[in-house]
Amino acid sequence: MARLVLKFGGTSVGDVARIKNVARRVKAVYDAGNEVAVVVSAMSGQTDSLVKLVDAVSSKIDDAEYDVVVATGELVTIGLVALALKDLGLKARSWPSWEIPIRSDAAHGKARIQSIEVQPLLEAMKRGEIAVVPGFQAMGSDGRITTLGRGGSDTSAVALAAALKADRCDIYTDVDGVYTADPRIVTKARKLDKITFEEMLEAASLGAKVLQTRSVLMGMKHKVVVQVLSSFSDAPGTLVVDEEDGVEDELVSGIAYSPNEAKVTLIKVADKPGVAARIFGPLSDANINVDMIVQNVSDDGKSTDLTFTVGRSDLKRALQVIESAKAQIGYERLVSAADVVKVSVIGVGMRSHAGIAYRMFQALADKGINIQTISTSEIKVSVLIAEEYTELALRTLHTAYGLDAA
Amino acid sequence: MARLVLKFGGTSVGDVARIKNVARRVKAVYDAGNEVAVVVSAMSGQTDSLVKLVDAVSSKIDDAEYDVVVATGELVTIGLVALALKDLGLKARSWPSWEIPIRSDAAHGKARIQSIEVQPLLEAMKRGEIAVVPGFQAMGSDGRITTLGRGGSDTSAVALAAALKADRCDIYTDVDGVYTADPRIVTKARKLDKITFEEMLEAASLGAKVLQTRSVLMGMKHKVVVQVLSSFSDAPGTLVVDEEDGVEDELVSGIAYSPNEAKVTLIKVADKPGVAARIFGPLSDANINVDMIVQNVSDDGKSTDLTFTVGRSDLKRALQVIESAKAQIGYERLVSAADVVKVSVIGVGMRSHAGIAYRMFQALADKGINIQTISTSEIKVSVLIAEEYTELALRTLHTAYGLDAA
Numbered sequence: 134m135a136r137l138v139l140k141f142g143g144t145s146v147g148d149v150a151r152i153k154n155v156a157r158r159v160k161a162v163y164d165a166g167n168e169v170a171v172v173v174s175a176m177s178g179q180t181d182s183l184v185k186l187v188d189a190v191s192s193k194i195d196d197a198e199y200d201v202v203v204a205t206g207e208l209v210t211i212g213l214v215a216l217a218l219k220d221l222g223l224k225a226r227s228w229p230s231w232e233i234p235i236r237s238d239a240a241h242g243k244a245r246i247q248s249i250e251v252q253p254l255l256e257a258m259k260r261g262e263i264a265v266v267p268g269f270q271a272m273g274s275d276g277r278i279t280t281l282g283r284g285g286s287d288t289s290a291v292a293l294a295a296a297l298k299a300d301r302c303d304i305y306t307d308v309d310g311v312y313t314a315d316p317r318i319v320t321k322a323r324k325l326d327k328i329t330f331e332e333m334l335e336a337a338s339l340g341a342k343v344l345q346t347r348s349v350l351m352g353m354k355h356k357v358v359v360q361v362l363s364s365f366s367d368a369p370g371t372l373v374v375d376e377e378d379g380v381e382d383e384l385v386s387g388i389a390y391s392p393n394e395a396k397v398t399l400i401k402v403a404d405k406p407g408v409a410a411r412i413f414g415p416l417s418d419a420n421i422n423v424d425m426i427v428q429n430v431s432d433d434g435k436s437t438d439l440t441f442t443v444g445r446s447d448l449k450r451a452l453q454v455i456e457s458a459k460a461q462i463g464y465e466r467l468v469s470a471a472d473v474v475k476v477s478v479i480g481v482g483m484r485s486h487a488g489i490a491y492r493m494f495q496a497l498a499d500k501g502i503n504i505q506t507i508s509t510s511e512i513k514v515s516v517l518i519a520e521e522y523t524e525l526a527l528r529t530l531h532t533a534y535g536l537d538a539a
Numbered sequence: 540m541a542r543l544v545l546k547f548g549g550t551s552v553g554d555v556a557r558i559k560n561v562a563r564r565v566k567a568v569y570d571a572g573n574e575v576a577v578v579v580s581a582m583s584g585q586t587d588s589l590v591k592l593v594d595a596v597s598s599k600i601d602d603a604e605y606d607v608v609v610a611t612g613e614l615v616t617i618g619l620v621a622l623a624l625k626d627l628g629l630k631a632r633s634w635p636s637w638e639i640p641i642r643s644d645a646a647h648g649k650a651r652i653q654s655i656e657v658q659p660l661l662e663a664m665k666r667g668e669i670a671v672v673p674g675f676q677a678m679g680s681d682g683r684i685t686t687l688g689r690g691g692s693d694t695s696a697v698a699l700a701a702a703l704k705a706d707r708c709d710i711y712t713d714v715d716g717v718y719t720a721d722p723r724i725v726t727k728a729r730k731l732d733k734i735t736f737e738e739m740l741e742a743a744s745l746g747a748k749v750l751q752t753r754s755v756l757m758g759m760k761h762k763v764v765v766q767v768l769s770s771f772s773d774a775p776g777t778l779v780v781d782e783e784d785g786v787e788d789e790l791v792s793g794i795a796y797s798p799n800e801a802k803v804t805l806i807k808v809a810d811k812p813g814v815a816a817r818i819f820g821p822l823s824d825a826n827i828n829v830d831m832i833v834q835n836v837s838d839d840g841k842s843t844d845l846t847f848t849v850g851r852s853d854l855k856r857a858l859q860v861i862e863s864a865k866a867q868i869g870y871e872r873l874v875s876a877a878d879v880v881k882v883s884v885i886g887v888g889m890r891s892h893a894g895i896a897y898r899m900f901q902a903l904a905d906k907g908i909n910i911q912t913i914s915t916s917e918i919k920v921s922v923l924i925a926e927e928y929t930e931l932a933l934r935t936l937h938t939a940y941g942l943d944a945a
Contacts, residue, residue: 149595183615189555191622198625201633202618205611209589212608216597219604227607231637232682276638 135300136168136258140268140290143177144307145364146210156217158305158364159263163223168258170297172268172290173214175206196241200270200280207267207286215265224262228254230271230278235289237271237279244279246271246288249296266293284345291348295355302352302359303370304344309363310371311336311343313536314388318524321537325386326369329376332386335479335513349373376481384482384489385534388527391475394424395448396505396517397455401436401465408462412439415458421447425475425508425515436465440506442517445471473505474523477515478530490514496533502526541706542574542664546674546696549583550713551770552616562623564711564770569629569669576660576670576703578696579620581612602647606676606686613673613692621671630668634660636677636684641695643677643685650685652677652694655702672699690751697754701761708758708765709776710750715769716777717742717749719793719942724930727943731792732775735782738792741885741919755779782887790888790895791940794933797881800830801854802911802923803861807842807871814868818845821864827853831881831914831921842871846912848923851877879911880929883921884936896920902939908932 139162141155155173163169174180183203211227218225233253237244254264268286273279281288287304294302309324311333316322328336330353337346343361352359352373362370402408409428416423425442443451448471455467483489490507493514497504502525506517518526531537545568547561561579569575580586589609617633624631639659643650660670674692679685687694693710700708715730717739722728734742736759743752749767758765758779768776808814815834822829831848849857854877861873889895896913899920903910908931912923924932937943 149592152596186555186615186619187622190558190619191626193622193626195622195625198618198621198633200618201621201635202615205614208611208614209592209608212604212606213592213596215604215607216593216599216601219601220597220599227604229607229684278635 134166138170138290138294138299138302140172141305141364143174145305146173147177152213152217156221160221160223170264172266172293173210174268174286175210179206197277200241200278204270204278204280207269211265211267218263225265226262227265230267235271237273239273239275241279243282244271244273246292249293251296287345287348288351291351291357294357302357304361305364309366309368310361314527314531319527319531323538325371327372327374328386329481330373331481331512332479333373336389385478385480387479388530389477389479390527393445394442394473394475395445395471396442396473397451397469398438398440399464399467400438402439403463404435404437411462415454419454421451427506472520473517474520475515475517476526477513479513481512484511492533496529500525500529540572544576544696544700544705544708546578547711547770549580551711552579553583558619558623562627566627566629574664578672578674578699579616580674580692581616585612603683606647606684610676610684610686613675617671617673624669631671632668633671636673641677643679645679645681647685649688650677650679652698655699657702693751693754694757697757697763700763708763710767711770715772715774716767720933720937725933725937729944731777733778733780734792735887736779737887737918738885739779742795791884791886793885794936795883795885796933799851800848800879800881801851801877802848802879803857803875804844804846805870805873806844808845809869810841810843817868821860825860827857833912878926879923880926881921881923882932883919885919887918889918898939902935906931906935
């Protein structure tokens with residue numbers, strides 16, 4: 134017998150038939166002799182509709198009232214899933230966050246879970262009752278409803294699994310696991326049986342839409358065994374595990390890509406202390422998320438070129454911010470490109486192996502793909518290339534690292 | 540300066556434009572120097588949609604989970620109304636029932652409010668903050684969300700007004716007050732400036748869809764001054780007051796009608812003790828609501844005829860129940876009619892005046908309308924007539940009692 138947390142996303146509970154399907158999956162897991170807690174998102178599209186209502190009613194931002202409205206989506210699904218489970222003859226109960234409680238700080242709209250009072254849930258589960266818990270929300274330290282930000286349901290599930298000391302946290306989604314590359318582009322992509330938290334983290338932040346970054350961090354910290362699997366098939370999923378838990382002996386576990394990137398380059402920025410702060414301070418004030426930052430040495434030794442990337446939808450605002458701060462920053466020219474994609478090679482194995490980056494650059498050069506910018510971390514190499522080469526680059530790298538399915 | 544509770548029903552908050560309209564109305568009341576609490580229903584249609592989801596997911600009845608799902612409707616509107624008020628520059632906050640809390644028993648789906656912890660609301664209102672509270676729901680004695688049953692938002696508003704010791708509870712709706720008769724049928728109907736709780740209670744239970752019966756009882760018990768008025772016009776509404784507060788000196792305050800009635804008569808029931816219990820016990824067990832009950836003396840002195848009315852949608856089930864209990868009850872024949880309407884004359888004045896009922900019977904007889912059944916209370920006379928005479932009967936009685944507008 135194991136204690137399991139099962140999380141179902143918005144697509145998995147998207148309509149009445151799918152909710153009944155979720156109930157049957159939960160029943161199968163329960164009937165196998167497990168203690169079960171279920172975490173659910175809002176029905177797909179529901180959160181967007183609620184956000185639209187909020188935006189239509191008020192031009193001002195009020196995160197606490199936003200939370201009251203938007204959090205109703207998951208309250209609907211916990212009730213419906215509990216009903217569907219009972220309809221199958223199981224014992225079940227929905228647990229709104231304040232009834233448990235799941236406590237968070239009071240940062241409305243982007244709260245962080247602080248603690249979960251698991252005793253009532255454990256008692257219910259011991260009685261053979263399935264606990265149905267809303268993702269994405271908590272009770273803030275101000276006593277009001279909070280939400281955790283988009284994708285927060287993954288975080289709720291992993292946090293609950295950690296608090297319950299669950300044997301595993303199964304994240305049911307509309308893909309059946311983590312692949313070596315996006316299977317819609319790379320037809321030879323393989324599903325991974327295992328991936329490390331570190332790799333998953335890079336993959337999440339590099340565009341793979343499988344798990345939310347914060348949930349991966351939380352799983353890593355609390356050593357929760359996480360499985361990503363499909364709610365629409367019976368295939369086994371991908372286990373996300375600690376490095377020491379024995380990952381496949383591969384240097385590179387996958388190729389990720391992040392579309393909708395834009396590149397901004399400041400030509401001939403004065404090469405002296407404090408200049409980076411003068412560039413990125415105003416961008417941060419404007420809530421623009423900067424991803425890659427690359428600074429090259431300039432010919433003359435006195436000035437440098439600095440390149441950074443932002444989400445494409447933020448490009449116009451980023452350029453305005455940099456232009457209006459031109460006097461304080463000091464640069465010669467500003468150039469930008471909105472037709473770039475970030476392609477990344479990920480793998481814990483590359484820590485101890487030279488030549489991983491070289492093979493990437495060579496493979497791309499062989500196909501005539503120009504690398505615009507390079508950024509590396511311990512377990513990934515990312516390059517910015519022209520968007521039109523996206524598919525070619527992904528397939529080329531997938532083959533170059535020997536990832537293709539037999 | 541007064542302390543006021545303003546209640547807006549589902550039609551009044553039915554879309555974004557109407558929610559903004561509600562905010563402007565609340566602002567006008569607040570700007571006039573009042574302390575204000577607002578009680579809102581779910582957006583019209585929303586509760587029905589949620590109930591449909593519940594019914595689609597499960598064939599079993601589970602009132603606690605039903606409450607979790609259905610209560611989300613008002614949580615959406617309290618957030619949106621608070622946002623709309625803040626958008627107008629006011630201070631406002633939404634208060635889900637468990638944050639106050641509003642406590643009820645644990646009779647899910649039909650809970651009764653037991654107490655309201657008003658201190659946090661009073662403090663907020665003293666700070667000039669408008670408190671926005673959900674109607675129709677509470678926190679049950681089991682710690683879970685409860686709902687009060689259909690129309691419960693009126694009850695929430697009156698209960699909140701009583702707990703806050705408010706000077707008045709304004710119920711905004713889509714009609715602009717209480718009329719002497721349904722103005723869609725009786726064009727000469729007049730809006731009443733005042734009506735007593737007792738009359739309002741009879742009117743509510745006799746088919747006038749203005750205030751929910753339980754809210755009237757609560758207003759009467761706690762001596763809350765209730766006003767019914769339109770959220771779409773600036774006309775003054777109708778005050779519901781205690782009898783001693785000086786109602787217009789009229790014998791009859793209005794004519795009500797209740798369509799969708801059905802009549803069942805048991806011919807030759809044994810005229811002995813216990814027979815009524817043997818008839819109405821099984822009906823009660825089947826959750827069939829019986830309204831009028833009339834028993835006539837039979838010719839032979841040994842048996843009697845017994846007539847009762849039920850909602851038309853319950854007729855088929857009522858007949859089945861009575862037929863399957865025929866042996867225990869003992870009667871000769873069963874007859875029924877589904878084409879009847881109940882017309883009632885209401886007025887506290889009739890307590891001390893003979894002749895009210897006589898005038899009704901005479902007026903109907905003059906038009907050739909046959910009275911099938913009669914039932915009276917201290918302040919009303921109800922008759923059952925053929926449905927096709929509804930409009931003629933209402934207009935005739937409205938004129939007969941001198942209620943027509945000049």
